[in-house]
Amino acid sequence: MTDKLIIFDTTLRDGEQSPGASMTRDEKLRIARQLERLRVDVIEAGFAASSNGDFEAVRAIAQAVRESTVCSLARANDRDISRAAEALRPAARSRIHTFIATSELHMEKKLRMTREQVLEQARLAVRFARNLCDDIEFSPEDGYRSDPEFLCQVIETVIAEGATTINIPDTVGYAIPELYGHFIRMLRERVPNSDKAVWSVHCHNDLGMAVANSLAGVKIGGARQIECTINGLGERAGNCSLEEVVMAVKTRRDHFGLDVGIDTHQIVPASRMVSQTTGFVVQPNKAIVGANAFAHASGIHQDGVLKARDTYEIMRAEDVGWTANKIVLGKLSGRNAFKQRLQELGIEMASEAEVNAAFARFKDLADRKSEIFDEDIIALVGDESVTAVQEHYRLLSLAQRSETGERPHATIAFAAGDVEYRVESEGNGPVDATLKAIESKVCSGAEMVLYSVNAITSGSTESQGEVTVRLQHSGRIVNGVGSDPDIVVASAKAYLAALSKLQSNAERVPAQS
Ligand SMILES: CC(=O)SCCNC(=O)CCNC(=O)[C@H](O)C(C)(C)COP(=O)(O)OP(=O)(O)OC[C@H]1O[C@@H](n2cnc3c(N)ncnc32)[C@H](O)[C@@H]1OP(=O)(O)O
Numbered sequence: 001m002t003d004k005l006i007i008f009d010t011t012l013r014d015g016e017q018s019p020g021a022s023m024t025r026d027e028k029l030r031i032a033r034q035l036e037r038l039r040v041d042v043i044e045a046g047f048a049a050s051s052n053g054d055f056e057a058v059r060a061i062a063q064a065v066r067e068s069t070v071c072s073l074a075r076a077n078d079r080d081i082s083r084a085a086e087a088l089r090p091a092a093r094s095r096i097h098t099f100i101a102t103s104e105l106h107m108e109k110k111l112r113m114t115r116e117q118v119l120e121q122a123r124l125a126v127r128f129a130r131n132l133c134d135d136i137e138f139s140p141e142d143g144y145r146s147d148p149e150f151l152c153q154v155i156e157t158v159i160a161e162g163a164t165t166i167n168i169p170d171t172v173g174y175a176i177p178e179l180y181g182h183f184i185r186m187l188r189e190r191v192p193n194s195d196k197a198v199w200s201v202h203c204h205n206d207l208g209m210a211v212a213n214s215l216a217g218v219k220i221g222g223a224r225q226i227e228c229t230i231n232g233l234g235e236r237a238g239n240c241s242l243e244e245v246v247m248a249v250k251t252r253r254d255h256f257g258l259d260v261g262i263d264t265h266q267i268v269p270a271s272r273m274v275s276q277t278t279g280f281v282v283q284p285n286k287a288i289v290g291a292n293a294f295a296h297a298s299g300i301h302q303d304g305v306l307k308a309r310d311t312y313e314i315m316r317a318e319d320v321g322w323t324a325n326k327i328v329l330g331k332l333s334g335r336n337a338f339k340q341r342l343q344e345l346g347i348e349m350a351s352e353a354e355v356n357a358a359f360a361r362f363k364d365l366a367d368r369k370s371e372i373f374d375e376d377i378i379a380l381v382g383d384e385s386v387t388a389v390q391e392h393y394r395l396l397s398l399a400q401r402s403e404t405g406e407r408p409h410a411t412i413a414f415a416a417g418d419v420e421y422r423v424e425s426e427g428n429g430p431v432d433a434t435l436k437a438i439e440s441k442v443c444s445g446a447e448m449v450l451y452s453v454n455a456i457t458s459g460s461t462e463s464q465g466e467v468t469v470r471l472q473h474s475g476r477i478v479n480g481v482g483s484d485p486d487i488v489v490a491s492a493k494a495y496l497a498a499l500s501k502l503q504s505n506a507e508r509v510p511a512q513s
């Protein structure tokens with residue numbers, strides 16, 4: 001048994017089976033390149049026989065990816081397997097993954113086949129696939145709910161035909177960690193030729209236990225491959241999440257004693273890419289990749305983390321691809337976190353009494369506002385000039401043109417202090433064109449981390465639109481809000497307001513890295 005745990009990513013196959021997560025060839029290719037940067041061992045690129053589009057996606061990935069093994073799923077029949085082999089032909093390393101259900105329920109009700117027929121079809125499928133590819137994975141679908149006696153017979157047969165990986169799916173997420181772990185172990189002990197294949201686990205999250213079940217399959221069962229997806233995407237409630245399982249094995253190496261080849265710094269970029277591509281938002285409290293996974297909002301924790309990060313952090317945010325952990329100031333924050341933020345903003349208070357007075361104002365504000373931004377703190381420490389310079393950039397006029405089939409175009413006049421500018425730009429949409437035009441002159445280099453639109457008077461189309469723009473630059477975050485019945489105008493106002501704050505902060509507070 002090796003000490004290496006193989007990470008088999010199926011975001012592009014099982015992940016794509018999430019209703020609404022369908023991806024184009026180019027989107028899949030982009031994600032596959034990121035999975036290669038993440039250094040996953042196997043990329044299940046799709047189900048080549050399912051459509052011409054998926055065939056092309058698998059082929060494009062097989063052509064582009066050099067470091068990871070590229071795999072296609074195929075039913076246990078010659079047509080599916082031939083399509084998979086054809087799509088995978090350009091790959092440097094390829095795998096055919098064939099499957100057939102072995103539970104009584106699936107065989108009788110779905111396949112309408114007897115045990116003997118399923119056993120024979122599995123045997124013939126693996127034999128056929130093995131003539132086309134050296135690396136063959138076999139999955140007895142609904143394996144966990146299958147009769148162990150029959151399952152062992154099927155597995156022994158396919159290993160004898162040349163299957164190199166045996167994957168035991170908990171297709172419907174019915175397993176419990178300890179039971180699943182012992183199930184895998186029992187199979188490995190009972191199948192006479194079990195040591196001729198790598199054993200793999202594939203768990204679904206219907207009861208929220210996909211990660212725990214996979215880890216039990218490894219620890220108790222001795223599996224050495226985990227099938228998983230970025231952000232836990234997948235059929236129904238999803239699959240075992242790659243980021244969680246990888247960081248569990250790495251963080252608790254003392255328990256698992258296994259190596260994984262993943263470059264963990266690529267985890268957050270991969271998570272963002274999958275989320276942006278599929279439109280599946282990552283919940284803030286999601287382990288590893290959620291926005292709050294390394295954020296501290298309560299005073300006692302903030303105090304601990306500021307003194308020694310490991311008081312409340314078992315992993316480093318930077319190690320999974322975040323730029324840093326976060327101290328979020330709000331009503332539960334304490335004096336130490338507040339003082340630290342003052343220091344970061346370059347604000348020096350004359351005495352402890354002044355700090356205490358500012359802290360009292362901060363708590364008061366925090367009772368009314370859920371998150372306190374840097375500009376709030378600057379304002380509450382008593383500098384009246386903030387309001388005056390916030391108006392540095394002002395919208396004078398805006399004209400924009402968008403027509404079906406043409407790129408939207410915006411022309412803007414705005415003032416920066418006493419100077420007036422007139423700028424224009426094209427963009428993906430009218431708002432994009434407008435903000436690009438402004439940025440072409442201001443050259444702030446700020447990153448937009450939030451853009452949101454709300455109807456502020458009523459829910460109808462006649463209401464005023466309120467746009468909030470959040471910009472980040474040199475470790476500083478500012479919000480700009482603008483309202484107007486025309487949301488393009490509201491967007492321009494919000495963007496200029498945020499730029500004004502950035503500009504005023506930059507002037508008054510020395511930028512820090
Ligand atoms: C647990 C899993 O995640 S398995 C993977 C699930 N993923 C997908 O199904 C996505 C891709 N699927 C598809 O594009 C289509 O279902 C296709 C192209 C595979 C098949 O489409 P169709 O030929 O129209 O069949 P349809 O999907 O309606 O039914 C599936 C057929 O495959 C059979 N089948 C199901 N699994 C297998 C298998 N592993 N091996 C062989 N045959 C199988 C079913 O019994 C059924 O046969 P029938 O038509 O004789 O009743």
Ligand SMILES: CC(C)C(=O)C(=O)O
Pocket residue numbers: 014073099139141142167169170171172202204
């Ligand atoms: C094809 C197999 C591995 C599968 O996705 C499942 O059983 O969930």
